[in-house]
Amino acid sequence: MEQNLNQDNITPTSNNGDTQDDVKKDFKGLLGSTTRFLSELLDIxxxxxxxATKESIIADIPFKGHTSWILICSIFIASVGLNANSxxxxxxxxxxxPLxxxxxxxxxxxxxxDIDTLRRSIKNxxxxxxxxxITAFLFFWLFPLRAESSELLARTAPDIRDVLIAFFGGLALVIARAKKGTIASVIFGVAIATALMPPLCTVGFGLAIGNLGYASGAMYLFIINTIxxxxxxFLVIKFLRFPMVRYVNSKRRSMIARIASVVAILVMVxxxxxxxxxxxESIFTKQxxxxxxxxxxxxxxxxxxxxLKNFTHLDFDKGRNPTIELVFMGNESVPDNVIDTWRTQMESQPQLRNTKLKVVQGSKSGAQDELKYLSELYESKKSELQNKDEKIQMLETEVIKLSKNATHQIPFKEISEEAKTNYENLEEFGFANIITTDFNKLDTLPIFEVKWKKDIKRKQIDEDAKRLEAWLKLRLKNNKLRLKEVKN
Structure with a gap:
């Protein structure tokens, strides 16, 4: 009976051990099968x-003959597309x-x-x-239509998404090139996604209109894509273990290896x-x-x-002097305690801690807009007009009256004070009404003349002038007014 009890106690222990061993074996088998499946799935x-990959890449490097004309044609097509916003x-x-x-x-x-291939690649x-x-510059310089389309402006301010698109697009392109039987659709897709040609055309556009901010932003995007x-x-070729180029001279081989390593580091850093x-910058913009x-x-x-949320201006300035500019319009100013509260709230945001908050404020005026006045005057008296000559004579008389009373029509003193408060780079500010005609009708254009301080950079002047003109148009409710810069 004692033996039976011992046997009863031993048997369950043996079964549990077998069960645990079986589970371990099944788990190892499942893990091995999964590893093999993933290896076969992802192995390239x-x-x-x-x-063949090396030969095809090297064959696409030379830039002459047919390739040069294909490039020129693609530049013109891209420039027209950007100009037409297509x-x-x-x-x-x-x-x-072929870039x-x-x-x-x-x-x-x-x-x-391969130092020889590197030299030819850089040259081409x-x-x-x-x-x-140069081609894009000549196109936009000679072409009469130079609208700042959304397609053009989209290439002037790269963000983190452009970096990710360029990197993963490059990975997809090289992997597709390395496969036996190149996947052409992937190559076409990468060409569209990474978009090398449009930024270069935007550089030409920026140079043609004299806006170095557009040109530098677009060139920055192109450099990001290239790098x-x-x-x-580089990473995919290293991962695939392509054979290194061998040189007969051991000293030359080691020297070239060092040069290639240094260049690779200079690119990666x-x-x-x-x-x-x-x-x-992307985190700053989001916060x-x-x-x-x-x-x-x-x-x-x-x-x-x-x-006016649409007039909000965010300037990261590479983290040196980030600025948030808010624009308010109306009779009442935003209280200082409210602005101080906003600045305190900005301090709680890590990326906004050292950011300058600038609040642009303007008051409404009861002055009549002269163009609107002329339009209403014509509508009220059109039944009295017998012919075109009478119409022109009446409008000329009213324009002269308005010109004499320009100071009453435009609250120049208030506007100049607000402009100086909001735009500290202003040195002089003037106003005049200009009467123009196309010999069919007369028109009056309010012209504001501005003179900027001498030590201000061209990029800052362009940005301030653009915002000042937009503010004046909104302030005076007149989209026809113009801003004219007086050179120092």
Missing amino acids: RTNTDQE TAVVIGAMLIS MGPILGMGLSLAIN FGVMVVLSV FIGLAT PAMFTFYNVFQ ANDFINRNVVPYNPAGDTRF
Whole structure:
């Protein structure tokens, strides 16, 4: 009986041990199967044709003959598309642009220590960029229509999304190139996504209209695309273990290896720095917009004063002197304690802690708009007009009267004081009514003349002038007024 009890006690223990071993074996088998499945699913080395990939990338580097004319045509197509604000035309230009070839060549040559290919890639890339900018500049300089379309403006302010698009687009492009039987649809898709040609055309547009801010912003976007596509190419070629170029001379081999390593580091460091800066600017923009939507938009000013959200201006200034500019319009000013509260709330946001809050305020005026007055006068007296000569004579008389009383029609003193308060870079401010005619009708245009301080940069002057003109149009409810700069 004692033996039976012992046997009864032993048997369950043995079964539990077998069960645990079976579970462990099943788990290891499942883990191994999953690992093999994922390895087969994600492995790109087994189906890579290294020699064909290398030859195809190198073949796309040269820039001469047919390639040069294809580039010129793509520049013109992209410029027309940007000018006409046509997304479809811009996409067509991106598809035929040969700019991607030298960029892939630079990434490949750095990864395999091929100094000759690197030299040819840089030379052809430089020629392509210079030719693209010059061609786009000539187009926009000679073409009479130079509207600042949304397609153009979209290429002047890159953010973190452009960095990610360039990097992952570059990864997709090189992986597609490395596959046996290149995936053409992927190559076309990357050409559209990374958008190398439109930024260069926007650089030409900025130079043609004399706006260096547009040109520098678009060139910054192009450099971001170039660096991160090249970096993605470098990483994929290294991951696929492409054979290094061998040189007979061991000293030359080691020297070239060091040069390639240094160049690769010089590319990666700015890439990481650029990524960080763009990422910081994106966080600033998001937190600034959240702050405005949460604190400024719900604020209910006294009287008929209202917040003009569309006139809000955010300037990150590379983190040195970030600024948020808010614009209010109406009879009542925003109290100082409210503005101080907003500044305190900004201090609680890490990215807005050192940001300057600028509040632009203007009061409404009871002065009549002279153009509206003329229109109403004509409507009330049109039954008395017998012919065109009488109409012109009557309008001329009224325009002369309005010109003599211009100081009463435009509250110049109030406007000049508000302009000086809101735009500290102003040195002189003037106003005059200009009578114009196309020999069919007369028109009166209010012209504001401004003179800026001498030590102000051109970019700052352009930004202040644009905002000042928009403010004056809204302040006086007159979209026909013009701002004229008086040179120092």
